[in-house]
Amino acid sequence: MLRFFGSRLLRAAVTIVMVVTFAFIVLRLSGDPAQIIMGADAPPEAVDAFRTAWGLDQPVWLQYFHYFGAIFQGDLGRSMRDGRDAIVLVMERIPATLALTIPALLIKLGLGIPAGITAALHRNSFIDRAVMLMAVAGFTVPSFVLGLLLVLVFAVQLGWLPSGGQESWRHAILPIITMGVGGAAVLARFTRSAMLEVLGQPYIRTASAKGVPWRAVVWGHALPNAAIPTVTIVGFMVGSLIAGAVVVESVFSWPGVGRLLVVAVANRDLAVVQCILLLVAATMVTANLVVDLLYGLLDPRLRNQPKRATGAA
């Protein structure tokens, strides 16, 4: 168990380093931050001075070396725009993002899982078809299209809700729905197929054959098994609590981490972009570790090495 987690932790660390390295290289190859931040018509001396000030005149490998050295001292760098610590800038935005992503996650779970279970239990019925139709729709329509549609209907046409901004909780409704619907659709499809798979297993027939009432077969025998694959996708959703709102925050001008990322990339504000990517990678990787742990709890076959009973039958 400990060794299992040791190797998982190592893999997690390697993943994070790879993400950060990749981002570091791509950002430095794709445009000159000094030129972008100073503006196209800035005098060349000013641009050079900016480069020297931020160490951009050094070779990339040396910058990379400095960057990692600083990370291990807890320094994630400063924003080239306003000189503040990147981590502070990012942390300021996290509550706004979570204010969207956490309610959206609850919608995904609360809508997607029951819908998937119901569809599976009434396979090929009207309910099943209706759920699957909605799921396919919710899953094919990109979130920016859905967001714009919702704005068009509820903000522009009906005037019930604001189309963007962050002034009140009412501003959060459309972005939350936009995110929740897509995720619920994915989860409904996934839960349905996990349930169908389990319901076709011989042990479900065994449970019925020993007289377990159908409700108890579903709750006691099918759901605990169907939960095992479903945990993966839920873990993925939890992992994207921070990064999952980029598109929606942009559509609804919601000042969260996602918007900060878009602005920082456009400005080549290197430290901020890297800080966000590091954070995103860390959340993803943590969520994955938690999923692995949950697997162990849900599935006894993974908990310990099978110690096969010795002797004959």
Add this chain to the structure above:
Amino acid sequence: MSAALVTLKGLRVSFDGQAALRGIDLSVAPGESVGLVGESGCGKSVTWLAALGLLPGRAQISGSVKLDDVELLQARPHVLDRVRGGRIAMIFQDPASSLNPVHRIGKQITEALRLHRAMGGAAARAEAKRLLDQVGIPDAARRLDAWPHELSGGQNQRVMIAIALAGRPELLVADEPTTALDVTIQAQILRLLQDLRRDTGMALVLISHDLGVVADSCERVCVMYAGRIVEQAPSARLFSAPAHPYTRGLLGALPPLDGPRRRLAAIPGGVPEPWAMPPGCAFAPRCAMHVSACDAAAPEQVGVAPGHRAACIRATLPASHHQAAYA
């Protein structure tokens, strides 16, 4: 025969319009052991799954299944739940996947005890241990806390049998309980089923495609072909005087007891597909005794001797005649 415990009459099942059972008449007396044999796909499993209402919803079922005088086919769910496991228990071919992987062995047994004998807590646990002892699982107390994946196939089948016994059923339907197991363990499980039947007095239906196995362990054998029972007789009688050409073919295909195992391929041709059933006897196209009258209508079972019936219009011909055809 004494009053039947379970009676199937004209049981028909079809899936998506294709017949799997084409009228099964079969009864099982209390305490009796009946073997059900036939080639793969002839409907052995479907017969008992249908009787217990365990087929998927798209299966179309008609006919009658009576337990004492209670009709099971239209029974309400709570009635069926009392019968399943409580009066008729069923175990299956693949013990490893027939147990729920996320529940401990003990829990899967005590669940049946709670449902059928209103037992709980320590009493249920003690009884579960006793059942594991009874089915021959060593170190039963510790095995209660084991997971199915920690046991071998043979042990899992013993656990399945323990679960089946938990409700003190009057009939145990064992659907190819040894097919997935090693040969040595097969014999142990069959022996166990015999012993349990003797000790508990329950009836046993043993499904198999091995005529030898069934004849050894059952008093009476029913031979199925393409969704029907074509012959039923006491085991000894079936071997000494088979009346249906299909049974004769099966017996002719049995490997000699001491010789090497041969493939069961002595009968030429194959089972007709469900969508291409001949109008008369389903075996007619493969039958060496075939005459034109065989194609007129599916033959009814006729008495050949006391307790011996065969669905063949030529069943009453002298045996020597048939043997020549398969020599």
